[in-house]
Amino acid sequence: MAGVPQDSDDFRMVCPPVNKEDGRLPRKYTDEGQGTKCRMSPPIEWYNVPEGTKSLALVVEDIDAPDPNSPIVPWTIWVVAHIPPTLKGLPEEFSGKSQELGGEYENIVEGNNDDKVPGWRVPTMPSHGHRIEFRLYALDDEVHLGKTVTKERLQDAIQGHVIGEAAMIAVF
Template sequence: MKLTSPAFEHGQPIPSQYTCDGANHHPPLTISDVPREAQSLALVVEDPDAPMKVFTHWLIYDLPPSTQHILEQEGSLGGAEGVNDFGTRGYKGPCPPSGTHHYVFRLFALDTRLALPEGMKKEDVLAKLKGHVLATAELVGTYKRG
């Protein structure tokens, strides 16, 4: 399984329009090679360089396994959005307090739908997907405020 973005290459800077210094839209993503037996997808976007803990910027689950693109500003993705560490649902982009931070987009192909309500926390989603992961993909971007 692969996760890429037309906006930035793996390991490269995320354009500022996808951050708190820009429009704060989620970047467009492309998903390919999802296992045939997948019943749903989950996406977690985290900053492992945050000072207090691994900080969650975006959490989506129960995306259809047929999803090939997540377009910038796309409203309805066909899945459920969990609560990020800003305390809201949806995407909140990079906004590091200092230095260069890494932003890890992790995609999970699952052999089931999680069937969780909107607004779940990352810990609950990760606990529920245990034992159901068929494949994973990762895309990492960096960001440093100017």
């Protein structure tokens, strides 16, 4: 289930606050809770980063987002690149604070979400039950993304460099 570490050697990720019974992302990380005021990103942890990883990248999407012109078009909530493979996760409220945290966090880049601003942004949901997919990529090289980082630019840049993927689903 989402949020529960498994006893395995597989590359995997978890979001500890996600409810272990139903996979729910707590309201404080959404536009309905405390998160609406401070854009609070949840803590994320990962385990067993593949050998040879030079960098990690994260994409978080609402994979059930409706679009007036199409039945379902994923909504990008968060794009994070240049994560050092020595890190074991991102702390709660990381979004917007990489410079403040300094150290290994300093060179991490947050890309634009579908609100066209960098950082964590859960969209206003017309209904509950949407699946939020967290996907972490282990890369064999540093990617060059230019000035404006987007999910599309990241996905283009990582082609041929992904040596492992870890994913989890939370429900909003």
